Amino acid sequence: MAGKTAIIASNGSLFDAYKVYNIATAAAASDHEVAIFFTFEGLNLINKEAYEQLALPEGKEQMAEGLRAANVPTIPELAEMAQELEVKFIGCQMTMDLFGLEKDAFIDGIDVGGAVTFLDFAKDADVTLTF
Amino acid sequence: MIKTDQILDAKGLACPMPIVRTKKAMKDLEPGQVIEVQATDKGSLADMKAWAKSSGNQYLGSSEEGNVLKHYLRKADQTEEKEEVQFPHTVTNAELQGQLGRGDVLLLDVREPAEYAFGHIEGAVSIPLGELETRVQELDAEKEVFVICRTGNRSDLAAKQLAEKGFGRVKNAVEGMSQWAGETKQSNS
Incomplete structure (x- = not known):
């Protein structure tokens, strides 16, 4: 592995999802070991129902057309690709409890853990990002 | 192409x-x-x-x-970085530069076509190492042949092949294109 990238996803709009998954897949394709910790609204990015229809930020709704025209992959496609590239997904247990969500509300292949699970991964990461 | x-x-x-x-x-x-x-x-x-x-x-x-x-x-290719060069006759890039003007000299570049296309010494003949076996007759065995690649390893193998095929004067430009300080030509269009 050429490096280690730790990402916190804590926001849930479509733009946030692209920021998280683009960096994660690019890092994984560059041989980084990558983990994403999904917490608070960031859980939308792995929520089976929500991640197919994430909202654009307020006032940016007209950009939906631009995203289609640019042939940008969908969020489910990017999430699947990230998992194929062995990006580790960690759902935050505390926020899942807070929102009343069980593990089966989320896409397959995720781990569920607390803040310490992420910190253990992030403590020797070369790149740490928060979105 | x-x-x-x-x-x-x-x-x-x-x-x-x-x-x-x-x-x-x-x-x-x-x-x-x-x-x-x-x-x-x-x-x-x-x-x-x-x-x-x-x-x-x-x-x-x-x-x-x-x-x-x-x-x-x-x-x-990890082997290119580690292998010892074995062919006994070698030249440095500076020595090679001094020889290139001569008429009875041939410079053979055994890198892949795309490597050659993005920077080679003017006049160098391109035959990738993998094709040398079948294309050796394209070369004049009477000439002194300098063989070059990126780091001196593929050219080492090529120099050995040429010597076995009856080329009498073969030298490996052991520093390779990665350390070539002279001018290069491109042919990538």
Whole structure:
């Protein structure tokens, strides 16, 4: 592995999802070991129902057309690709409890853990990002 | 048209897909093989270079055809970095430079066509190492032959082959193109 990238996803709009998954897949394709910790609204990015229809930020709704025209992959496609590239997904247990969500509300292949699970991964990461 | 071992069509794909696809395609290549990646994402120009650097592969160059960028990458070959050079007759690049003007001298570049295309010494004959066995008759055995590659390892193997085929005066330019300070020509269009 050429490096280690730790990402916190804590926001849930479509733009946030692209920021998280683009960096994660690019890092994984560059041989980084990558983990994403999904917490608070960031859980939308792995929520089976929500991640197919994430909202654009307020006032940016007209950009939906631009995203289609640019042939940008969908969020489910990017999430699947990230998992194929062995990006580790960690759902935050505390926020899942807070929102009343069980593990089966989320896409397959995720781990569920607390803040310490992420910190253990992030403590020797070369790149740490928060979105 | 530059000959490569594989062509990857990543046209129409946005960042980071060209890189993700390249990474996947590279997995199936043999060390030393060359891939052409076709992309329309303008950011791929900077990304390919950076990706090659971080992944240890060799970025050869890019050319542009209309709105399509063609990137050329060569999969890393660990043996090239480690193997000892064995062919006894060698020249440095400085010595080679001094010999190139002579009429009875032939400079043979045994790198892959895409490596040659993005920078070679003027007048160098291009025959990739893998094709030397079958194309050796294209070379004049009476001439003194200097063999060059990127780091002196492929040229070492080529020099041995030529000596076995009856070439009397063969030398390995052991420093290779990676340390060549003189002028180079491109033929990538």
